[in-house]
Amino acid sequence: MLRLTIDGVEVQVAEGTNLVEASKKAGIEIPTTCYHPGLRVVGQCRICFVEVESMPHLVTACSTPAQNGMIVMTKSPRVRNARAAVLEFLLANHPLDCPVCDQAGECSLQDFSMEIGLDESRMIDEKRTFPGFESRQIGPAVVQNQNRCIRCSRCIRFTQEIFETHDLIMKGRGARAYIDTFDGRPFDNPWSACVADVCPVGALTVKDFRFRARVWHLMETPSICPGCSVGCNIDVGHLDGVVHRFKPRTNPEINGWWMCDHGRSLASDLNNRDLDRPAVRSGSTFSTLTWNEALVILAETIVTKKPRIVASANLSNEALFLIRRLFVEHLDLEVVVPTDSGAQRWIKNERGTRIESIEVQPNGTGARLIGLSMVDEKGLRDFVSQSSVILLDNRAHAWLAGPDAAAELRGRLAAVFGRRHTELSRTADLIFPTASWFETEGSFTSSTGRVQLARPGWSPVRLGRPAWRTLTDLAVRLDLPLENCISPRRVFEEIVQEIPAFAGMTYRRLSSEPGIPILKDIPHVG
Amino acid sequence: MMKPLLLRARGERNSRSLTTYLRFGGYGAVKKALIMDARDVIKEIKASGLRGRSGAGVPTGLKWGCVPKASGKPKYLICNADESEPGTFKDREIIRVDPHLLLEGMIIAAYAIDAHKAYIYIRGEFFHEAQMLEHAIGEAYRKKYLGKNILRTGFDLDIYVHRGAGAQICSEETALIESIEGRRGQPRLKPPFPAMAGLFGCPTIVNNVETLACLPHILENGADWFASIGTQESTGTKLFSVSGHVESPGVYEVPLGTTFREIIEDHCGGIPNGRELKAFIPGGSSAPVLTAAEIDTPACFDAVAKAGSTLGSGGLIVMDETVDMVWVLENLLEFYAHESCGQCTPCREGSAWALNILRRIRCNQGCPEDLETLCRIADFACRGMTICPLGDAFCEPIRSFLDRFGGEFRAAVTSGNPPRVVKAPILPTRRDQSMFAKPGTESC
Numbered sequence: 001m002l003r004l005t006i007d008g009v010e011v012q013v014a015e016g017t018n019l020v021e022a023s024k025k026a027g028i029e030i031p032t033t034c035y036h037p038g039l040r041v042v043g044q045c046r047i048c049f050v051e052v053e054s055m056p057h058l059v060t061a062c063s064t065p066a067q068n069g070m071i072v073m074t075k076s077p078r079v080r081n082a083r084a085a086v087l088e089f090l091l092a093n094h095p096l097d098c099p100v101c102d103q104a105g106e107c108s109l110q111d112f113s114m115e116i117g118l119d120e121s122r123m124i125d126e127k128r129t130f131p132g133f134e135s136r137q138i139g140p141a142v143v144q145n146q147n148r149c150i151r152c153s154r155c156i157r158f159t160q161e162i163f164e165t166h167d168l169i170m171k172g173r174g175a176r177a178y179i180d181t182f183d184g185r186p187f188d189n190p191w192s193a194c195v196a197d198v199c200p201v202g203a204l205t206v207k208d209f210r211f212r213a214r215v216w217h218l219m220e221t222p223s224i225c226p227g228c229s230v231g232c233n234i235d236v237g238h239l240d241g242v243v244h245r246f247k248p249r250t251n252p253e254i255n256g257w258w259m260c261d262h263g264r265s266l267a268s269d270l271n272n273r274d275l276d277r278p279a280v281r282s283g284s285t286f287s288t289l290t291w292n293e294a295l296v297i298l299a300e301t302i303v304t305k306k307p308r309i310v311a312s313a314n315l316s317n318e319a320l321f322l323i324r325r326l327f328v329e330h331l332d333l334e335v336v337v338p339t340d341s342g343a344q345r346w347i348k349n350e351r352g353t354r355i356e357s358i359e360v361q362p363n364g365t366g367a368r369l370i371g372l373s374m375v376d377e378k379g380l381r382d383f384v385s386q387s388s389v390i391l392l393d394n395r396a397h398a399w400l401a402g403p404d405a406a407a408e409l410r411g412r413l414a415a416v417f418g419r420r421h422t423e424l425s426r427t428a429d430l431i432f433p434t435a436s437w438f439e440t441e442g443s444f445t446s447s448t449g450r451v452q453l454a455r456p457g458w459s460p461v462r463l464g465r466p467a468w469r470t471l472t473d474l475a476v477r478l479d480l481p482l483e484n485c486i487s488p489r490r491v492f493e494e495i496v497q498e499i500p501a502f503a504g505m506t507y508r509r510l511s512s513e514p515g516i517p518i519l520k521d522i523p524h525v526g
Numbered sequence: 527m528m529k530p531l532l533l534r535a536r537g538e539r540n541s542r543s544l545t546t547y548l549r550f551g552g553y554g555a556v557k558k559a560l561i562m563d564a565r566d567v568i569k570e571i572k573a574s575g576l577r578g579r580s581g582a583g584v585p586t587g588l589k590w591g592c593v594p595k596a597s598g599k600p601k602y603l604i605c606n607a608d609e610s611e612p613g614t615f616k617d618r619e620i621i622r623v624d625p626h627l628l629l630e631g632m633i634i635a636a637y638a639i640d641a642h643k644a645y646i647y648i649r650g651e652f653f654h655e656a657q658m659l660e661h662a663i664g665e666a667y668r669k670k671y672l673g674k675n676i677l678r679t680g681f682d683l684d685i686y687v688h689r690g691a692g693a694q695i696c697s698e699e700t701a702l703i704e705s706i707e708g709r710r711g712q713p714r715l716k717p718p719f720p721a722m723a724g725l726f727g728c729p730t731i732v733n734n735v736e737t738l739a740c741l742p743h744i745l746e747n748g749a750d751w752f753a754s755i756g757t758q759e760s761t762g763t764k765l766f767s768v769s770g771h772v773e774s775p776g777v778y779e780v781p782l783g784t785t786f787r788e789i790i791e792d793h794c795g796g797i798p799n800g801r802e803l804k805a806f807i808p809g810g811s812s813a814p815v816l817t818a819a820e821i822d823t824p825a826c827f828d829a830v831a832k833a834g835s836t837l838g839s840g841g842l843i844v845m846d847e848t849v850d851m852v853w854v855l856e857n858l859l860e861f862y863a864h865e866s867c868g869q870c871t872p873c874r875e876g877s878a879w880a881l882n883i884l885r886r887i888r889c890n891q892g893c894p895e896d897l898e899t900l901c902r903i904a905d906f907a908c909r910g911m912t913i914c915p916l917g918d919a920f921c922e923p924i925r926s927f928l929d930r931f932g933g934e935f936r937a938a939v940t941s942g943n944p945p946r947v948v949k950a951p952i953l954p955t956r957r958d959q960s961m962f963a964k965p966g967t968e969s970c
Contacts, residue, residue, distance in 0.1 A: 043715045044869040046911060057910030063715050085906035089875035122899045124945075125882040151868055170710065170868065173693065175878035177868030 004070040019050055019061035019072060028074055031083065031112045033090075033200045034152035035062035038257050038350065040161055045152050047090070047112065049082045050074045058082050083116045092123040093175070094201075095147045103202030105215040109150065130178055138180075139167075139187030141207055141261050142196055146178045149203035155179060155195035162258065162348055165189045179203070190260045190345070197248060197257070206264065209245045213237070221457040222249055224444050226314065226437055227263035228345045228357035229364055231446030233514070234259060236267070236438060238457050243270040243438065251514045252350035254448055260345055273419045275433040276462035286431065291463065291473070298390075298415055298430055299477035302331065305388045307414045309335040310380070310400075311372060312393030313361030316442025317451070318491040319467035320363065320370045321499075322482060323392065326471055328372075330480045337367040338380040338397035358447045361396075362437075366445035369501045369518065384409060392467065393434070394418035394425050419464065433464040440466035441488045443510060450515030451505060528755075530779040531763050532739050535624045542658055544665040547626040553671055555742035559634045560679040567638040571741065573749035575761035579616075580606060580697075580734035581810065581838045582915075583760075583827045590731060592721035593639050599728040603636045603644040607735045608702060610649050610694040612811040612861055613841030616765035617735035619777040621648075621655045624739070625662035629685065631738030633676065634745060636683050639731050644685045647702050650692040659687050694865040698914045699732040700724075701867065712867045713914035734839075736765055756782035760826035764837075768794050770844035771801065782826040786816075789825065790844055801846040805930070809838020811858050812919035814926030834926070851931040852938050855923060856884040862920035872907035873917040879903060880924060892939035897932075900924055 001012045006019075009026040018041065023030050034045035043063035050061045053071040058079060061072075073079060090109060098104040133146035151170070156179065159167045167187045171180045181187045187195075196206045218237040225232040225246065232255035237245045246267045248259035278294035279286035289297075301307065311323045320337070327333045342360030349355055358364065368374060375383055377399050389409060391400065394416050399405055406423040415430035425431055439460040443453050460466060465473075468488055475482045485491045489507050496502045501518040509516060535541035535550060547553070559567055572587030593601060605628065609617040620628060628646075636644050648656050663685055666672040674682050688706055690696045696705045700714035703725045724730025740762055744752045753761045760782035766789055769775045773795030780789060786806060790796065797803055803818040808825065814835040816823065823833045830837045845854065863877040880903050883896045901924075908921035928935060 041715070042869075043913060044871070046871050049911075059910070082906065082911065085902070086871055086911075089871045089879075089906070092875050092879055122895065122902065123879065124893075125879070125886065128878065150871070151874065153869075172868070173695075174863060174866035174868045175874055177874070 108200035229447035312396030435460035453510035555745035579736035810841035876907035893944035
């Protein structure tokens with residue numbers, strides 16, 4: 001450990017820590033634009049200048065390793081003048097189009113010029129522009145505005161160092177240098193939108209989020225990406241009940257600072273719903289019911305027909321646990337969880353370890369730990385080939401969304417749960433609207449073996465209900481009350497008691513830690 | 527006038543051929559060096575007081591001494607022949623006159639630092655010179671001065687010629703290394719210095735052509751002999767590439783410590799057409815300009831530094847009384863704005879900005895605040911504000927031109943007809959926060 005003094009505050013840091021990180025420990029923020037903790041240090045924006053006693057020149061904090069006994073000054077007049085000068089250089093040719101820039105509100109340049117910049121620019125000449133590069137779509141997910149670029153090269157280093165696709169390069173030299181795709185090819189890789197996250201200004205923006213909302217209006221709810229079994233940590237940005245974007249949330253163990261474009265594209269899916277109240281089939285049409293009426297019919301069906309249950313790995317640990325308790329333990333019905341390995345997705349964590357997905361559903365690992373039986377497509381088709389079936393999530397498996405499933409299950413589908421109609425749901429006898437994962441609290445088990453908590457952004461809209469609530473209500477109708485299961489938190493307490501892999505976890509710990517690893521040495525249940 | 531050393535073969539027939547070189551006693555120094563201990567070679571160079579001829583004037587022996595002995599990694603020697611500063615054309619002359627002198631120097635340097643691979647990074651525009659080097663290297667290989675087991679001493683050395691692609695920034699040693707590695711030529715952060723981790727992450731020494739060409743002479747005639755030439759701190763001879771308003775511009779070899787008056791008046795024949803000297807730039811375009819009053823400065827590292835400039839690469843640019851200094855500065859900045867690699871903010875934005883201002887002044891649209899802005903750019907883009915010295919390279923001329931010829935600039939801006947500009951504040955003006963110096967009070 002090294003001891004050094006930063007602005008009079010003594011800190012202890014590990015060997016090899018740079019002054020930016022050391023200052024963070026001392027509670028002092030040093031402005032940086034080219035420095036990113038996940039990328040190689042290049043020290044080229046020159047805004048992170050600090051004064052170190054016994055060094056004649058100012059030094060860049062990002063490229064200077066902390067040394068024992070160092071005395072660092074981050075707010076001396078000399079430092080402030082130098083930073084103000086660098087900002088003046090950065091802003092000299094910057095278009096200052098903040099009112100129409102999507103980055104405004106989360107722009108480093110904007111923050112720093114409020115904090116340390118000069119009020120007026122001496123630049124009276126015409127600003128440098130890159131005609132034709134004002135809103136240039138360089139790939140399916142990213143739009144470039146070269147006029148705003150400050151050439152910090154974070155995006156280039158991201159493509160070179162993190163996912164090693166080497167898509168972006170710097171062309172030209174000096175003031176005319178600009179970012180372009182290698183060989184003029186479209187910038188099309190599975191993580192391309194991350195360059196917009198690392199971009200400190202509005203030069204690279206995510207296409208889907210352009211002109212959707214001002215970021216200072218957005219509510220951000222920490223959550224877990226439902227795109228695959230990896231479980232990247234995200235912040236869901238939403239405003240007035242509309243989800244606008246997913247942004248990666250730092251989790252050193254799972255997704256580092258990154259997330260894939262597929263995950264980001266799921267944001268718009270949360271805004272789509274056309275099932276808004278329970279309904280029962282009468283002939284070829286549906287008539288709507290109250291939840292109470294619908295649950296009574298469902299309870300009757302379960303008692304009389306003894307249907308087979310298709311659960312879903314899209315559901316949270318809590319919902320899956322209640323499914324096991326109610327359907328498997330109390331009612332002794334057959335339950336399966338379909339999974340689908342789907343397209344291989346991967347991400348790198350903070351240490352650069354590659355983390356691969358095993359399934360497209362986010363909670364297959366949780367379902368296995370809880371002890372439900374898993375099936376693939378063939379197993380699922382065999383399972384639903386006879387007797388009546390209740391489908392707890394109409395998007396549990398890709399096959400269920402296809403026309404084959406609708407033909408196969410016609411007349412035998414007792415009930416279906418979902419947010420949107422599929423071909424299959426129109427053949428069901430009973431339809432229930434569910435809440436999306438973003439409308440309910442619940443924990444998910446990542447295929448990396450970490451249990452993570454997803455917070456709800458808002459309460460369910462219309463008459464959609466979360467799965468855990470439907471199940472507890474149904475249990476009451478069946479005279480099999482599930483004791484203590486009055487909220488996801490209480491259900492989770494039950495899980496922790498009953499399933500050894502979850503031992504020692506609480507919601508409180510889950511919300512403060514970057515995921516809690518399951519106990520590996522305990523054999524899987526079931 | 528002393529007999530030239532580095533350019534001793536100038537004027538000979540077939541001066542570039544190995545036969546001519548051997549007639550001058552060529553490769554004698556290699557024969558001597560390869561049976562010495564490598565440490566003794568370094569000691570000899572240290573004793574000679576040889577300083578790098580590329581601009582910074584770092585003692586060569588000291589630089590070599592920084593190479594870690596037992597890193598377990600291969601070591602590399604790079605000859606920096608990417609001579610691209612305006613006004614400097616001395617290395618080209620050495621390659622044109624006597625490429626074997628350079629090769630011999632490289633063999634000695636490689637032996638001293640225990641390198642078995644050496645590169646000559648030559649400026650892309652020097653196409654013919656690259657061919658000359660290739661030819662000389664071929665000759666040396668055939669006569670066993672290069673390759674495996676040189677002169678049966680068991681020392682191996684391969685030399686490769688690597689042509690640059692025309693960026694001045696690649697004459698900076700770390701950018702040069704990046705370029706050889708196949709990447710965009712951009713200076714690296716230092717430390718680590720190339721002597722510790724350079725080419726392919728291995729210890730690397732980068733020396734200038736002229737520095738390397740001095741080595742055979744030192745080994746042949748001894749360190750004391752070399753130290754006796756020139757002054758106490760600046761030993762040996764130096765090539766000056768003289769351009770501008772002199773009767774006979776060209777490359778001249780003089781002992782360090784010769785005054786600029788001697789170089790300009792005796793060697794180059796003085797200023798033509800009976801005009802007066804106005805100013806001269808002593809060490810390539812990045813060196814601060816000196817006035818006619820300073821012509822008696824001796825051309826050695828310390829005396830020039832005392833006069834407020836640097837000896838740099840020895841590119842002496844002479845300007846007579848007819849020269850418009852605003853135009854000169856614009857001309858210089860045009861080069862630096864074009865050659866800035868675009869990495870560091872102050873250099874990238876500052877050079878282009880300063881050029882814009884000067885262009886405007888030259889179009890008679892300057893305003894008095896422009897000079898303050900120029901001063902501010904020059905204050906905040908140099909002395910450690912950038913990764914490599916290119917920031918200083920464009921700031922020093924601005925500073926020295928405004929310092930020494932400020933009158934001309936003031937006249938140009940006061941007679942100007944500035945454009946009507948409405949200055950809009952960057953952000954809502956915060957009058958309460960007066961923590962920064964107001965415009966115009968910066969040191970200039």
